[in-house]
Amino acid sequence: MMRVTSAVFILLSVVLAYLRPATIVAILSVSWEAIGSFFLGPFVWGIISKRVTKFGAMASAILGLGTCLGLAIAGMPPAEAGTIGMIVSFAANPLASLVA
Helix, strand or coil, X not given: CHHHHHHHHHHHHHHHHHHCHHHHHHHHHHHHHHHXXXXXXXXXXXXXXXXXXXXXXXXXXXXXXXXXXXXXXXXXXXXXXXXXXXXXXXXXXXXXXXXX
């Protein structure tokens, strides 16, 4: 069953890429910006500080991702939405770590 599902997904991806390449670029832009918004704050603060907490990491990841996706859904270009999401994630980690 998994092979059939994978084959169908690949076929749909190829058809979509052939018929509407701009759609693939938009999907990739939003997905990479969302990944950056989710991981930047916890990753960087986890490397440079021992004072951050699990709560701070989760809070900054969720806030960064939510900001990025919310702005992208509202119509902001993905690069700008991702940048703002990454800034929110980066700023929220130490603040949320102070709370818990």
